[in-house]
Amino acid sequence: MAAKRDYKAEYKKFHSSPAAKKKRAAANAGREKLGLKKGDPRDASHKKGGKVMAEHRSKNRGSKNAQAGDRRARGSGSKKKS
Secondary structure, eight states: OOOOOOHHHHHHHHHTSHHHHHHHHHHHHHHHHTTOOTTOSEEEEEOGGGOEEEEEHHHHSSOTTSOHHHHHHHOSSSOOOO
8 A cells, every 4th residue: 555645745845845936926926016915806817918917806717708728618608408
């Protein structure tokens, strides 16, 4: 039998790595540049062409026409009748 994984230790090790810290700092700097703070109902929305803007959570998440991959992942929206 394989040894049991220590997920807590893996999580701590990954998030304390220099690469993870650098990525998190870049994300936080981007949010700060947009004027977003903790608890803000807006998210950093990534638009076509690399533009980032503040957009309300409900508008940013679940957009069926933001990208072609979103439409394919969600399906047609209606169940097939058998």
